Amino acid sequence: MRTRNLGSTGPAVSALGLGSMGMSSGAYGLSDRAESIATVHAALDAGVTLVDTADFYAMGHNELLLGEALRGRDRDSYQLSVKFGQQRGPGREAAGQDSRPAAVKNFLAYSLTRLGTDHVDVYRPSRLDPAVPIEDTIGAIKEMVDAGHVRHIGLSEVDATTIRRAHAVHPISDLQIEYSVLTRSVEADVLPVLRELGIGLTAYGVLGRGLISGHWTPDRAGAPGDQRGFTPRFSAENVTHNLALTDALRRVAEAKGCTVAQLAIAWVAAQGEDVVPLVGARTRVRLAEALPAIDLVLTEDDLAEIEKAVPAGSARGDRYPANHMASLGVGN
Template sequence: MTTSKIPTVQLGESGPAVSRVGLGAMGMSGMYGTADDAESIATVHAALDSGANLVDTGDFYGAGHNELLIGKAIAERPREDVVLSVKFGALRGPGGAWGGVDNRPEALRNFLVYSLQRLGVDYVDIYRPARLDPNVPIEDTVGAIAELVEAGYVRHIGLSEVGPDTIRRAVAVHPIADLQIEYSLISRGIEAEILPLCRELRVGVTAYGVLSRGLLSSSVQAGTAFAANDFRAHSPRFQGENLSRNLELVDALAEIAARKGVSVAQLAIAWVLSRGTDIVPIIGARRRERWTEAAGALHVSLSEDELAAIEAAVPVDRVAGERYASAQMAMLDSER
């Protein structure tokens, strides 16, 4: 396999130059069970050494733990070598209880102060609300971030999990670098309206959940037991009969991957990469070997016949279960 560095693309019309795949750090702070800080830091270093520069985090991941971890990992690296994408707005209580969303201008300015401190930097590259706040017009939120751009604390503005109307309203206030949203072989809802609109408005897409939280890999098997603090213990797609039906789709995908000589994860990532250079997959790796595997997808080329076979193996209408539990789905502006 080639050892060439990961290529870069521009994120949307107004965004920064980012690596063709980025590193998602959420899983390093307990979202999928216990993680090892030393291995997490080593994974960040491995990603950067391979040529990746986009690192995605959130101030609420592990109640600040994730930002502290990323800050430690990049402390000895030149600041310009890292594109930090930071989400804000999700509120937590002691014990991890969900507290809603707060995207008020005064709140996000406060959140940013703490993010800068934890990350050990004086600006973030992309700042975005994690979810739409139903009580705050998107114009107010984007307008406040625009003031932070003017002041030099933020370089670019992003969005996350919002629908067409919100995207249009946000772009009318300030250029938007990218929309971060779930997109994978089994989560293709953006294709109908959201993706065409992003292309019309020249807004990039950073796709998370590309491996469907490990489902589109070898890490989840029938009967897999998830820890209580693992997101998948409560995710509909990983429950009972839903998991069994979804694993049948993965088995069909595995047959194609085996003929191709690649892993299921690499095939799933390569499929997303094939959707266009305006879509940048965010890979949630917690270990160095997982990052190396994921980055290997950049060297997997897919013919039109292979793409057709992949999509035939995983028909969207056969995916069992929503991507979030009902209460979380209700908070997604992108699903309305």
Template sequence: MQQRVLGTGGPKVSAIGLGCMGMSGAYGAADHDESVATIRAALDAGINLLNTGDFYGMGHNESLVREAIQGRRDQAFIAVKFGALRSPDGGWGGFDGRPAAMRNFLTYTLQRLGTDHVDLYQPARIDPTVPVEDTIGAIADMVRAGHVRHIGLSEASAATVRRAQKVHPIAALEIEYSLIDRDVETEVLPTLRELGIGLVAYGVLSRGLLGGDLKPGQNFAPGDFRGHGPRFMPENLAQNHKMVEALASFAAERGVSAAQVAIAWALSRGKDVIPLIGTKRRSRLAEAIAASELTLGSDDLATLETIVRPDQVAGTRYAAPQMALLNG
């Protein structure tokens, strides 16, 4: 597995990271043993970047990571997001970026992960009621105390990234970036490059859409994010599927899968872009690892621009209330 650096002078991580969210039910049921085996297979393959959040399955995801990395903590670079508030019925209740709340979240995270430090700690969204300087300043205290190694952000605006960077070096911004979600290219990515901050890309497969498995008329299990995702509403999915079919044809002509093209495309964005691969299965992890060796030439990239067009995607990436929390 090739390695990339998370921001200028930052830590080395694998060129692709494993997104563990789906192992805690975000996209329907997950098999516990297969999830654990997938994380272990990632470590075996040299993928050290494991991405989780304390709110993924209300702590379930962190417990799973702990089980999978038992005896191998030094091989893992664990990125944790915090701040999302949950309720017993699984509901969502906004974000809390207050310093005292952060310390509390971190305390429980360390306990669940069975570790004395988190490698990359990130507010999942910017709490509009708390100056980002306060949140980042408090995490910086945790860095000095040895509980956190590096600080990151998630779905923050370019202006917020600048403010945060003045408080403490920011290693990475985690943000959605894929063949069909390229808004970051306008302002966010240039800002990250100017400041020497890495971009950890999530949704590289647009939550499975670009993989081609989701067919028009698809039913989603209760609790599956896509059941209320605008892009996956029946009419939108039908339209989006046509584009995915074109991507699949492009991929088939090159003897690879659509998902592999999407991953290779993300890797082609620059050495400072580290795509997360969200999967709960070893077979898909293997597909992603093979994709990390795939190079798309300039002709291929130009062709892709014509067949997968962000302006032709039907539906936003989140429903309106969640869209309002982006670019914080």
């Protein structure tokens, strides 16, 4: 497994990271605990070192799962990236973001306990809290860096202005944001600022939440516990158009001798050595398919063919439901 740095100040991590959200029920349908743990083990054994989670994934279940999966592993052999701050009600309904300094330290204490570790490698607010200056939030995390509980500070889903303000308080290692051949709004304003400041990018949603995985079929929409049933890109009026883009991408993949998922992951990785794709594989089969993508070399001709197949802005529908879009610093 090759490595990439999370910006100029962040750690060296595997060139492909593992996103764990889908390993807990409540995101993409029911999950299998034993298979999830086996997938984490398989990823680590394959050289994946960057593992991403959040304290609100299934209300702490995901951190407990990772704590179990990582138990007994050399703590220096992997990096934990943890998001915090999204609030939920008893029915798991969204209830805003809490990034107050006192809340930051409280959330971190719970995460360290659930994960069974004394530090996280990258700690980041999951969204911008409109009621709290970003300087206050980053300042509180900086105190946790100074105390040894956090190694690096990251951001998630914020705009270029917020990145500059946060970076002025403490060096930011990376921005986590959705980036795929379907979702490219980061390219206009955010990516240039990241590169100006020496900040890396960890890209989630590289397979469009499965839409460009090559495995999605329209009849899967609305499965119990699968939040994609409420996402505009998967809606009945949009999914046929979007799957046609996947079919176009598949033709490029077949000519390249790879799967459509591998091509989509490789496209993200090809956007720069400062970009680390996160793959939300929740089974060993999907992980095994994803791993070869990091060694897939795309030529300029390949990239041009991918652009023809899926031009920027060609996806239909927002990437989140309308009530979530307002919390994003960057749109589609």
